Amino acid sequence: xPKRVESIVLHDSSTPVLGDVQKGGNVVLTNVETLxxxxxxxxxWPLTFGLACxxxxxxxxxxxxxxxxxxxxxxxxxxxxxxxxxxxxxRVSKKMAPVLRQIYDQMPEPKWVISMGAxxxxxxVYNNYAIVQGADQIVPVDVYVPGCPPSPDxxxxxxxxxxxxxxxSKASKFQDLQLIELEPxxxxxxxx
Amino acid sequence: MDLFRDVVRPMIxxxxxxxxxxxxxxxxxxxxxxxxxxxxxxxxxxxxxxxxSGLERCIGCSLCAGACPARCIYVQAAENTDVExxxxxxxxxxxxxxxMLRCIFCGYCQEACPTGAIVLRQDFELANxxxxxxxxxxxxxxxxxxxxxxxxxx
Numbered sequence: 001x002p003k004r005v006e007s008i009v010l011h012d013s014s015t016p017v018l019g020d021v022q023k024g025g026n027v028v029l030t031n032v033e034t035l036x037x038x039x040x041x042x043x044x045w046p047l048t049f050g051l052a053c054x055x056x057x058x059x060x061x062x063x064x065x066x067x068x069x070x071x072x073x074x075x076x077x078x079x080x081x082x083x084x085x086x087x088x089x090x091r092v093s094k095k096m097a098p099v100l101r102q103i104y105d106q107m108p109e110p111k112w113v114i115s116m117g118a119x120x121x122x123x124x125v126y127n128n129y130a131i132v133q134g135a136d137q138i139v140p141v142d143v144y145v146p147g148c149p150p151s152p153d154x155x156x157x158x159x160x161x162x163x164x165x166x167x168x169s170k171a172s173k174f175q176d177l178q179l180i181e182l183e184p185x186x187x188x189x190x191x192x
Numbered sequence: 193m194d195l196f197r198d199v200v201r202p203m204i205x206x207x208x209x210x211x212x213x214x215x216x217x218x219x220x221x222x223x224x225x226x227x228x229x230x231x232x233x234x235x236x237x238x239x240x241x242x243x244x245s246g247l248e249r250c251i252g253c254s255l256c257a258g259a260c261p262a263r264c265i266y267v268q269a270a271e272n273t274d275v276e277x278x279x280x281x282x283x284x285x286x287x288x289x290x291x292m293l294r295c296i297f298c299g300y301c302q303e304a305c306p307t308g309a310i311v312l313r314q315d316f317e318l319a320n321x322x323x324x325x326x327x328x329x330x331x332x333x334x335x336x337x338x339x340x341x342x343x344x345x346x
Contacts, residue, residue, distance in 0.1 A: 064219055064220060065221060066221060066223060070220075070222075118262070121293040122291070123294070124294060124296055125261050134323075136323070143319050143320070143321060145319045146292045146293055146297075146318045147236075148296035148297055150316075150319075151316055153221075153316060154318065154319065157223075160224060
C-alpha cells in the first residue's frame with residue numbers, strides 16, 4: 001500500500017486545494033466549498049471599467065504578451081450582469097461615482113473589486129475637488145494595486161492575490177454579501 | 193455562388209495565417225513562474241539605502257517630501273548623538289513613511305535626494321488587501337544590513 005493514501009484520508013480544512021495531496025486536500029470526494037471556490041477563483045470574468053490611462057495597461061494585460069486567459073480572466077464583459085470582478089482602472093471623478101456604484105450594484109453576487117492604480121486607490125496626484133479620493137468610498141475594494149499605471153505583471157499579481165483570497169474564503173458564508181446588505185439599513189438609521 | 197471560391201478557399205487562406213503564426217516564437221511571458229526582464233531604470237518599490245559602513249544614507253532633510261507631486265512622503269528628522277548614531281550627518285530620519293497608494297513612482301524623490309538615500313528598485317509586486325498595509329514605514333523601506341556586526345562610527 002503506498003504511503004500517500006494516509007495523507008489523502010486525513011483532511012485538513014485550513015486551505016484545501018483541489019487534488020493537492022501535500023496540503024491535505026480531499027482528492028476523491030472534495031467538499032463543495034473547495035469546488036465552488038476553485039470554480040469562482042479560476043473563472044474571474046472582469047468587467048471593463050476603464051476610466052483613464054490605466055485601462056491601456058488593463059488591455060495589454062489581456063493581450064498576447066501577458067495573456068490574462070492563462071488565469072481564466074480573458075472574457076472581459078461590457079455588461080455588469082455577466083462579470084465577477086470589477087477592475088476600476090483610472091481616476092474616479094465625482095460625476096462618475098454614482099455610475100460606478102450603480103454598475104457595482106448590478107453585478108451578480110459573488111463579486112469582487114480590484115482598484116487599479118494610484119488614482120483609483122487613493123486619488124493619487126489628483127487631490128482636488130473633482131476626484132474621489134479612493135474608490136473604496138463608493139464600493140468595497142478587495143485588492144489595491146499601487147502604480148501609475150501598474151504594469152501588466154503587477155495587475156496579474158493582484159488578480160492572483162484575489163484568487164488566493166477567494167480560495168481562502170468560505171464559499172458558504174459569503175461575508176461581503178452581509179456587509180453590503182447592512183449598508184442601506186445604516187443609511188436609514190442616519191436619516192431617521 | 194461558387195462554394196469553393198467563396199467559402200472554402202477563404203477559410204483555407206485564413207487557416208494558413210494561423211498555421212504560419214503557430215510556427216513563430218511565442219511571446220507570452222509566463223508571469224508568476226518567469227518574470228520578464230525589466231529595463232534597468234524601471235521605477236518601482238522604494239528602498240532606503242545604507243553606506244558600506246552600515247549607516248543610513250538618509251539625513252532627514254525632507255527634500256524628497258518637497259519634491260513629491262503626490263505628497264505621499266512623510267519625514268520626521270531627529271538629531272544624531274554620539275551614543276545613538278544612525279547617519280553620518282547631524283540629523284537622521286526618525287520616521288520615514290511613504291503612502292504607496294498615493295505614490296505615482298515618478299522618481300522625483302530619488303532625483304531630489306542629496307545623498308542618494310532613496311532609490312526606486314524593481315520590485316513591482318505591491319498589491320495587497322487593506323489600505324493600512326500600504327503605508328510603508330522606515331523599517332520596511334530600509335535596506336537590511338549586509339553584515340550586522342559592521343555598525344561603527346565613521
